[in-house]
Amino acid sequence: MATLIDIKNLNLFYGTFQALKNVTFTIPEKAITAFIGPSGCGKSTLLRTLNRMNDMIPGTKIDGQLKISGTEVYSNQVDVETLRKKVGMVFQQPNPFPKSIYDNIAYGPRLHGITNKAKLDEIVETSLKSAALWNEVKDHLRRSAFGLSGGQQQRLCIARALAVNPDILLMDEATSALDPISTLKIEELVQELKNNYTIVMVTHNMHQAARVSNQTVFFLNGEVIEYAETDKLFTTPKDQRTEDYISGRFG
Numbered sequence: 205m206a207t208l209i210d211i212k213n214l215n216l217f218y219g220t221f222q223a224l225k226n227v228t229f230t231i232p233e234k235a236i237t238a239f240i241g242p243s244g245c246g247k248s249t250l251l252r253t254l255n256r257m258n259d260m261i262p263g264t265k266i267d268g269q270l271k272i273s274g275t276e277v278y279s280n281q282v283d284v285e286t287l288r289k290k291v292g293m294v295f296q297q298p299n300p301f302p303k304s305i306y307d308n309i310a311y312g313p314r315l316h317g318i319t320n321k322a323k324l325d326e327i328v329e330t331s332l333k334s335a336a337l338w339n340e341v342k343d344h345l346r347r348s349a350f351g352l353s354g355g356q357q358q359r360l361c362i363a364r365a366l367a368v369n370p371d372i373l374l375m376d377e378a379t380s381a382l383d384p385i386s387t388l389k390i391e392e393l394v395q396e397l398k399n400n401y402t403i404v405m406v407t408h409n410m411h412q413a414a415r416v417s418n419q420t421v422f423f424l425n426g427e428v429i430e431y432a433e434t435d436k437l438f439t440t441p442k443d444q445r446t447e448d449y450i451s452g453r454f455g
């Protein structure tokens with residue numbers, strides 16, 4: 205699998221607190237990479253560096269290399285709007301806009317200058333189909349997104365991210381607020397999406413990482429302890445700390 209994201213000696217500080225320490229690994233394209241580790245180990249921080257969401261946190265300092273498709277993400281030349289279009293994000297709590305289902309999906313494309321109704325209709329349909337939601341909502345696209353169930357809202361948020369045609373989808377514990385059936389649906393959906401997108405997911409749920417991902421990265425105290433194919437990491441971890449974590453001895 206070709207490398208899409210190349211991280212080398214990445215350090216991140218919140219003020220004087222160092223949240224990421226010398227992080228080095230690569231993320232392959234069109235695969236699912238899971239970040240696991242105990243609370244506070246830096247998983248979400250690293251995820252947010254990938255589309256520069258940390259830029260919004262005052263006092264954040266970052267050094268080292270973070271390249272996506274060979275381009276340094278933290279270079280002055282990078283247009284953050286364009287970066288965030290290419291690197292979409294789905295959060296823990298479904299966060300649809302207070303708008304109709306249709307307008308939630310059309311929001312991003314409109315922002316990027318698409319006004320043609322037929323084109324928007326097509327994007328809405330394709331995105332909802334890709335997020336496995338179309339059949340459930342196609343007859344009431346003008347209804348408020350708030351009328352959907354939590355699991356449907358999360359698939360709507362995935363559809364909204366897909367509508368601007370990203371390469372990468374970041375998922376920050378995107379199923380932790382959902383019931384088991386909705387979680388399973390999203391896990392199945394993510395398996396489909398990896399055919400066309402590179403997925404990076406933070407999960408607290410080791411079973412989910414083991415079920416869904418191709419690669420797993422184990423973090424502890426801001427450091428990458430182990431990075432391996434998911435099967436290998438869960439069956440024959442190389443580091444004792446990984447073994448202790450996956451066997452439930454801490455965290």
Ligand SMILES: Nc1ncnc2c1ncn2[C@@H]1O[C@H](COP(=O)(O)OP(=O)(O)OP(=O)(O)O)[C@@H](O)[C@H]1O
Binds near residue numbers: 218245408
């Ligand atoms: N905005 C912030 N300002 C200061 N410190 C922060 C900020 N965000 C996170 N941290 C600290 O950085 C460390 C890493 O946090 P992060 O949220 O990345 O961990 P995490 O592994 O995703 O945790 P969790 O699984 O609980 O979400 C923690 O010690 C946290 O307290």
